Amino acid sequence: MSSDMFGLGLDRSNTHKTLLSCIAVTKRFKSGKGSVLAVDGISFAVRNGEVIALVGESGSGKTTLAKIMAALIPPTSGDVYFESLPLSSMSRLDLMRFRKRVQFIPQFPDLALDPTWYLYDSIAEPLRIHGMVNSRAQELEIVRNNSSRFGLSIDQLRRKPRDLSGGEVQRAVIARALAINPDLVIADEPTSMLDPSTQAKIMRQLLDAHSERGFALLLVTHDLDLAKAVSERICVMLKGKIVEEGSTDEIFSNPMHPYTRSLMRGEIIMKEDDWQAACPYYGQCSDRLDRCTSSYPPELKICKERFVRCWRVA
Amino acid sequence: MRFGYSPSKVELLGIALVSAVVTMALFSYLPDGLFGAPSKSPYSPPSLQNLLGTNDIGEDVFSVLLRGSRVSLTIGFLGAAVSTLIGTLIGIIAGSSRGILDDLLGSLTDLFLVVPALPLMIVLAAYLGPSFINVVAVIGLLWWPTTARLVRARARQVTESLFVEGLIGIGARKLYIIFRHILPNVLGIVFARFVLAVSSSILLEAGLSFIGLGDPQNPSWGTMLHFAMTRGALLYGAWWTFIPPGFCISLTSLGFILIGMGIEHRISSGTKSVGGFA
């Protein structure tokens, strides 16, 4: 697959202002008697208008991080900053503004919309909540534009979720997120539950909307090919940590972390291992060193905007 | 299901029973004496003049039965409406909150579930005195806990479902989410509970009236049983005074139970029909 499969001619040289960032964010879930550290001290930033991909295998904490960034769950420690305003100290009004400008698309479309509501109303709902329309006609116009762009017909808008396919509901969820013209869309594997051809179609439509309106897109995915095709930058997540971060071109031309390399080769089977090593990849790593057991490698800056956490590289 | 509502056999039977009672209640508005004039002789057995005979004061039992249907149905509906309203409110607030509010309302519901309802109703009704409104109030105020518990469980389930998180994400407020989204999603259960509560209310009203706590101005089927019991019809062997009202209470209550169970079944199994009553 070429890196410009969607033919967008993305402008990757442009440096933008930071829109949303998190600093030292940690999330610990209590489960039964123990607890899971789903996100472990992550810091990274999304800039205005860029497409950034968050990749990692199942269970690496992508969804958790994405929800923290979207202010859907509170972090255990650390904070998220929206245009340098911390989420934790936002006023109600600020938070409302945040919700208007940052939209989250969930991983599972099945239950993403109220089953008792018609699709049309669900898509129009954020417009109503934020008082963005003055008339029914205007609302209809916006809803129709955003839905038809994702291939939803007027007839489908008159149905309830259970009378639609998963793919159609997911289109509606995306249309709803875009209806209020957000500055940032956080999409959590928006197409992973769909078949490949539908996946490609919906992704393409989402990217079209991106290049037209210029919102930033934080794309969560476990599909490296997809990340390569659409994103400008990539963060690789492993067990709650970002182990490698850099521009898409650099990561693909020179993957530094052994985990990234195995992801690229498509070997993304992470077995539960009994290694009590500091580096969570120790058990699978072909290049492991003794010091990997004792201490976790720090973020090593390779060059501008390029980090990796591996003792090999150091 | 998708193409409209087609009632199951069980629901059809329920609907038939309920329609019969509603028809009775409507007939009661026809002029007095149409179905049988009062007779001079008390406890006269069924005859052509008095289809169901007469009672202790010579009233036509059939006419009294028709008027009783009106009272029983009205109290059944009102009592059910009040109790369903209270139960839904408490259940939905508890189910969509966390922490103290949920704990408090949940414990309150559990407490009320343990206290035997009928004896408490008897005490309350005895204090308040027999009147139509009091009977409705006593039933309505004490018959909500089951509804509250079921609505709470369902509301909790809805609150934890993915779309509510999505609503928070688009900036929806809590009260908005409760009333615009959680409420419509619990409405199925609320409706089923309401229909079942009508059945219970009718039985409870009958029980209270049987004890003598019903409204003497508006004698219901339970009141008829009360008089049959206290004024000697039972021992006199005037079965026509107490068989018809008991029959009506049972069949009406059964009718509502059948409809309510049909709805509950529909909600829990979606479109598939398990080999139950349906």
Next chain:
Amino acid sequence: METPIFLIKKISRYAFLVFAIISVNFLLPRLMPGDPLVFLFGEEVYGAAMRDPALLNSLTAKYGLDLPVSEQFFVYLQHLARGDLGYSFSYGRPISEIVIERMQLTLMMTVPSTIFSLVIGTALGLSLGWEPGKLVKRAVSAGALLVHSVPTYWLGMLSITIFSLWLGLTPVGGAPPGGATLQEYLSHLALPMSVLTLFNSAYVAIMVRGLTIEVSDEPFVIAALSKGLKPIRFISRHLLRPSLPPLLSLIAIEMGFAFSGALLVEIVFSWPGMGYTMWQAVTERDYPLLQAAFTMVALIVIGANAIADALSYIVDPRMRQA
């Protein structure tokens, strides 16, 4: 380690419930519309007290009615602790005596009836829930529903008409005189207990049937059955064991129902238990007696719930973490 906390929580819950009942009892007569003295003394004594200032004074002093409400509550609790529930004018006896005597009569009827209905209802419910589609079973289930919709007291009136008046098989009502033989008791209890048992078995059968259908619809059970699991094994392994705790709480609730049903059945058969007493208290406006009777009934039902809780705690250790 978690066990004591769980136990303390449960126990404090029941303690609170008992306290709540007592407080409600204290508050009701004082909060209801009308003169609280009527409710506190009962109508007849109230009438007498209104005519006789000396009586009014002594009663006021006894209940501490001239004290502030909080102190009245204290006096009330003191009376309660001494087992003094007041005096019933309609019986001319201390209420505690009446209530204890009559509770025995109610228990004499409800306890065996509850046991019978649990056994009959569970057996019936299991068989009805097993392959519930069969015509006979559906008919019986519908019958159970019908029985459940029939007022118990009406069933009692019917059975008196048939068995006592027409067939002359049983006494019309009442309890046998003191020192009666077991046989005499049985002849008086046969009808009311049968009515009550019929009604309660129908209820238990409906519940157990629902539970059975629910469990046998689970995918793992369907899989096990298709692999040749025997129905008996299914019942003991998949149905009874996991559903014992819900069954126990069902029993507790059933006790509550049995009581409510029994109260009304007693009236029809003039069986002088709690229900009959409440009925007479209502008729005579003997409010103190009514209230004491209610309290006793409530306490017994709460006790049944507590026992059921304790049993499910013993049966199912997983409950201890809840």
